[in-house]
Every structure is written in C-alpha cells, then in structure tokens.
Amino acid sequence: MLRPAKPDNEAARLEALRRYRILDTPREAAFDDLLAIAAAICDVPMGAITLIDAERQWFKSKLGMDDAPETSRDTAFCAHAILAPQSLTVVPDARLDVRFQDNPVVTTPPGIRFYASAPLLDPAGLPLGALCVMDHHPRELAPRRQEALAALSRQVSQLLELRRSSEELALQLQDRAWYEKKLQAFADALEAHNEELAQQLHLDALTGLANRRALIAALDERLAGDAPFCMALADIDHFKAINDTHGHGVGDEVLARVAESLRAAAGGRGLLARHGGEEFAWLLPGLDLDAALPLCDALRAAVAGAPAALPVTVSIGVAQRQPGDDKASLLQRADLALYAAKHAGRNRVAAR
C-alpha cells in the first residue's frame, strides 16, 4: 500500500476547506440525496462524500458502509484522488493496484475492490475531497456513468459553496445583530446617564422643566411657611390618542412643545415643573385663587393657540393652599379640580 502524498498546494487547500466550516457537522439530506443518485447511476452498493482534512478523511455522507465518521488519511482512497483534481479516479480492482492492494479497507471489511471518484473543488479549483462510489467486486465504469459521476460531483461542490455562503451570511447577520445590541446598550446607558444627571440638576430630561423632585422640594418649602400660594396641575387632553396614532416619539415631541408653550406663557413666574407623564405643575407663590385663575387660563390659551401640525389643548386644575394642608391634601385638591376641568369638556381651567 502506498501512503497518499500531500499535494503541493496542501496549505491553501486546507485553508479553503476550513472556510466551508463543514467538518464534523451533522448529516444533511441534500448531500445524502446526491450520493444516493450517484450510487444508483453507477449501480454500486457503497459510496461516500468525503472531505480530506490534514490527517483524516471525514465523511459528510456515507452509503452502504459502517457509521464511522472518519478514517485515517493514510488509508483513504480519496486522499489519492485529490492528487489528480482535474480528472476522475477509477480503480477497477484495488487488489491489482499497488497503491491499495494491501490497504486494510481492501483486505478486511468493507472489502473495497472497485473504486471511482470525482473530485470536489472550491471555485479556485482547490480539491477538498471527493464524491466516490465503491463495490465489493472488480468492475469497470462506462463512460456515460463516469460523466454522470463527474456531473454529480460538480453538484456536490455547488452545494458546498451554497452552504458556505449562506453560513457566511448568517454569521454576518449575527455580527450585525451583536453590534446593534451593543449600540442600543450604549444608547440606553447614555440616556440613563443623562437622566440621572438631569435628576441631579432637578431638571426633567425631556422638557427641560423642573422635575418632580424639584417641585416637591419647593412645595415643602412653601408649606413650611405661612404665605398664600396656589398649585396648578395641567394635563394634556387626549394625549393617549396622539401616542396611539403617531407613536411615542411624536408624543414626546408634543410633550416638549407643550412644555415650551407653558414656559413662555409663565414668563418666569412661579415654578413650572413636569409633574410626571403628560402632566405639568405650576406652583404660584404669593397668589390666591382669584389672582391665579387668569394666569392659569393664559397658560391654557397659550397651548391651545400655539401653531402646530398636531394642535393640542390642556386642562388645568388649581387649588389654593388651605390651613392645615400638607402635600398630599393640596395635590389631591388640585387633582380633583383637574378632573372637574376634564369632565366639563377639557381645554379649560377649574378650581377647588
């Protein structure tokens, strides 16, 4: 028996083989089908689709033989076949061929006597392995069958190529998904960081108004003193419909725009804050209800009159600080007033 030599382009050949990422993958019906057709056309009981790795012959598909996934390269017929990548290899009787006569696969089961193969090539012509058919008896392979075997080996090569490009595409998509995930995580972290910064600065990140924390601190301060003051809550009317129809992003833009109208109309008076969600609060120190109501109505009118592609209105509830009020009771009265303004038809101001 002659050990198969390694081709001159062995390094490039192995590199090409690696690119297919096919070694040690599970069986695939498409390869089994092509092998079955080859065996049927050549009328033989055995066949294989082999890939010749550095030291082993690995089977992508196997027919009529044991299930061993690989053999040593030294005893592999196909390792000889890849030395002549441009032609078919036909061994009519292995016992009469010096390369194979005492090869254990000839002298012991599976007892190969006849062997014919066509090479599997990459697009550059590098041999990866072979499509082979075998028999337990010596025989010849008619030219038409040889042509069919060669044609089928080209189909196997194409299948390998298709498989490789779809794997590559899948990997690229995975890469892309990975980058997009990273980018999103980075954007989320940045947003969280900005929000934290805004919190620390007592600002609402979306509208730039004072945030709830700042509002509560100012309210506590006012409640600790004796001076009269009013608390107004302004809520955008039918805001849910804007979100539902145009999406949350547009909803955010509307929120920012309403905040801007409110800020302009408040003209620096009192403390204007985003109380949460689509609700704003206006703390008006030193004013009673009579004084606060027209100011609140000016805010309402400013929002209603602001030129916009998506016009919106606000309803406002105002409550005056009463003796014995704490945060909760004052906010609750402002909230009840707001509810009354909504109930009365929206785009209006109500007081409690």
Ligand SMILES: Nc1nc2c(ncn2[C@@H]2O[C@H](COP(=O)(O)OP(=O)(O)OP(=O)(O)O)[C@@H](O)[C@H]2O)c(=O)[nH]1
């Ligand atoms: N885009 C956006 N939407 C928000 C935000 N905070 C709260 N919302 C939405 O504001 C909507 C409030 O809806 P509701 O309280 O049901 O009431 P509404 O549609 O404004 O109607 P009325 O108040 O009854 O006039 C909900 O859809 C919330 O998801 C935010 O920061 N951005």
